[in-house]
Amino acid sequence: MRLATVLVGASTRAAAGDDDGWVVLDERDAQALIAEPGWRVRVEAALHDRERVRLEPEAFLTPMPRPAKVLCCGLNYRDHIVETGRAVPEYPTLFAKFADTLTGPVDDIVVHDTERLDWEAELVVVVGAEVHRATRDEARAAILGYTVSNDISMRDWQQRTLQWVQGKAFDGTTPVGPVVVTADAVEPREGLRITCAVNGETMQDGNTRELVFDAADLLAYVSQITRLRPGDLILTGTPGGVALGMPEPRWLRDGDIVTTAIEGIGELRNTVRFE
Amino acid sequence: MRLATVLVGASTRAAAGDDDGWVVLDERDAQALIAEPGWRVRVEAALHDRERVRLEPEAFLTPMPRPAKVLCCGLNYRDHIVETGRAVPEYPTLFAKFADTLTGPVDDIVVHDTERLDWEAELVVVVGAEVHRATRDEARAAILGYTVSNDISMRDWQQRTLQWVQGKAFDGTTPVGPVVVTADAVEPREGLRITCAVNGETMQDGNTRELVFDAADLLAYVSQITRLRPGDLILTGTPGGVALGMPEPRWLRDGDIVTTAIEGIGELRNTVRFE
Numbered sequence: 078m079r080l081a082t083v084l085v086g087a088s089t090r091a092a093a094g095d096d097d098g099w100v101v102l103d104e105r106d107a108q109a110l111i112a113e114p115g116w117r118v119r120v121e122a123a124l125h126d127r128e129r130v131r132l133e134p135e136a137f138l139t140p141m142p143r144p145a146k147v148l149c150c151g152l153n154y155r156d157h158i159v160e161t162g163r164a165v166p167e168y169p170t171l172f173a174k175f176a177d178t179l180t181g182p183v184d185d186i187v188v189h190d191t192e193r194l195d196w197e198a199e200l201v202v203v204v205g206a207e208v209h210r211a212t213r214d215e216a217r218a219a220i221l222g223y224t225v226s227n228d229i230s231m232r233d234w235q236q237r238t239l240q241w242v243q244g245k246a247f248d249g250t251t252p253v254g255p256v257v258v259t260a261d262a263v264e265p266r267e268g269l270r271i272t273c274a275v276n277g278e279t280m281q282d283g284n285t286r287e288l289v290f291d292a293a294d295l296l297a298y299v300s301q302i303t304r305l306r307p308g309d310l311i312l313t314g315t316p317g318g319v320a321l322g323m324p325e326p327r328w329l330r331d332g333d334i335v336t337t338a339i340e341g342i343g344e345l346r347n348t349v350r351f352e
Numbered sequence: 353m354r355l356a357t358v359l360v361g362a363s364t365r366a367a368a369g370d371d372d373g374w375v376v377l378d379e380r381d382a383q384a385l386i387a388e389p390g391w392r393v394r395v396e397a398a399l400h401d402r403e404r405v406r407l408e409p410e411a412f413l414t415p416m417p418r419p420a421k422v423l424c425c426g427l428n429y430r431d432h433i434v435e436t437g438r439a440v441p442e443y444p445t446l447f448a449k450f451a452d453t454l455t456g457p458v459d460d461i462v463v464h465d466t467e468r469l470d471w472e473a474e475l476v477v478v479v480g481a482e483v484h485r486a487t488r489d490e491a492r493a494a495i496l497g498y499t500v501s502n503d504i505s506m507r508d509w510q511q512r513t514l515q516w517v518q519g520k521a522f523d524g525t526t527p528v529g530p531v532v533v534t535a536d537a538v539e540p541r542e543g544l545r546i547t548c549a550v551n552g553e554t555m556q557d558g559n560t561r562e563l564v565f566d567a568a569d570l571l572a573y574v575s576q577i578t579r580l581r582p583g584d585l586i587l588t589g590t591p592g593g594v595a596l597g598m599p600e601p602r603w604l605r606d607g608d609i610v611t612t613a614i615e616g617i618g619e620l621r622n623t624v625r626f627e
Contacts, residue, residue: 146450151515170513173448173521175421177578189485190576209523210464234577238445240426241515246448248484248578301465302509303452303523 098129153314182254197315283316373404428589457529472590491572558591
């Protein structure tokens with residue numbers, strides 16, 4: 078099953094889809110939908126009963142618009158770690174973003190006061206149930222599904238101090254979407270190709286089977302620290318190929334089109350705008 | 353003026369006070385109060401008209417219960433920086449906590465799975481108006497007031513990776529309160545004594561005049577990155593005297609009483625409990 082938040086006229090609605098297309102639901106967004114007990118049975122009924130509609134790519138918004146917690150994992154792709162000569166980490170490196178950091182799958186990424194703007198294609202884990210101090214199996218059962226993100230980074234701000242958040246949390250700079258594919262329909266551990274292209278040129282080309290800490294690992298780990306709830310997000314880190322790793326970095330420029338895709342989930346297409 | 357969130361019977365209420373005592377208001381907490389236009393005039397009228405009540409220390413809860421953003425500044429006390437031989441930083445070191453990280457001014461601090469639990473007395477800036485890409489003067493005008501916090505830190509978790517948040521954001525471990533003193537009534541730049549004692553023994557004894565980045569600096573800086581709104585919090589860093597800085601650290605133990613105070617604002621008194 079696929080879940081989304083879509084624009085219908087002037088308002089937003091939850092939508093559910095499968096291979097036959099989409100149905101628009103009554104809830105204002107996918108986060109409101111999954112907060113309701115019994116939502117899955119009702120959505121399955123709607124997919125059976127309701128008329129299918131075609132939704133244009135421009136209709137899709139960020140699926141979970143107000144997560145209370147957005148946690149991100151740093152260095153987490155085994156091939157990229159080996160490539161950079163580092164040791165495989167014992168613990169996940171975590172930092173936070175805010176709900177305000179997120180933007181939609183086709184929105185412009187509007188930035189200011191940065192000269193070192195970089196891309197980071199990432200798999201996102203969407204939390205589907207309250208989870209606190211969970212085992213790996215409990216965490217796995219609490220995963221609603223997966224979506225795509227680009228952890229756009231202001232490297233100059235990120236590297237001003239030891240802590241990264243100021244280069245990672247500019248408002249409206251992290252696209253997330255376009256859909257959440259539920260965990261019964263996709264398994265990142267089995268290997269999903271993850272790519273980022275700039276103006277059509279592939280910059281990152283990784284595979285989610287290379288994750289050191291997978292979705293269940295990360296959710297279980299974070300849940301030792303803080304309780305997560307439906308709609309909270311965990312960004313799982315990026316594979317090799319970011320500008321920062323180039324001998325002569327090719328930073329993002331005004332007008333660049335960043336395309337971020339994960340096989341079997343979906344694609345983001347965002348244009349960079351400098352204010 | 354002082355603002356608080358207090359327990360009245362089984363529910364919570366906003367309260368306002370001055371030298372003559374407290375009045376209990378109709379709003380459910382101080383954050384709901386300050387979100388309303390014209391709240392200040394109404395509170396001043398209530399302080400003039402309503403009957404004063406006496407509130408026990410146990411009645412005070414964390415004043416802003418659901419900030420969307422809690423930003424914290426690292427190394428920020430000039431005397432402590434000089435003492436440790438570091439250079440005075442050009443930019444503030446920022447990290448984030450969550451609303452769930454906060455707890456009340458007399459609540460137990462309940463922790464688990466840590467062997468290196470430390471204290472960090474901190475001045476908190478409480479945001480009173482929406483603020484985005486503000487100048488220092490605009491930021492200054494958007495400060496509601498100040499309160500007290502202790503950025504209790506799980507040093508073992510904090511030092512597992514380069515990013516600190518996992519050692520700083522255990523649920524319910526950062527006491528904040530007991531009151532917000534409005535910015536017209538107190539000026540940290542003029543110098544407020546800030547202390548932390550463990551079981552009555554003073555461990556930290558600093559002064560807010562030593563802040564490298566003061567309240568307006570930090571709010572203006574953070575507002576370049578993300579829009580802040582009424583009730584959001586900025587923790588401004590801690591002076592010297594934490595356990596981590598001791599040749600033989602005296603980590604917090606089960607039953608320890610941590611008292612955190614800022615002159616002219618108030619005092620937190622929390623007992624540490626290991627689960």
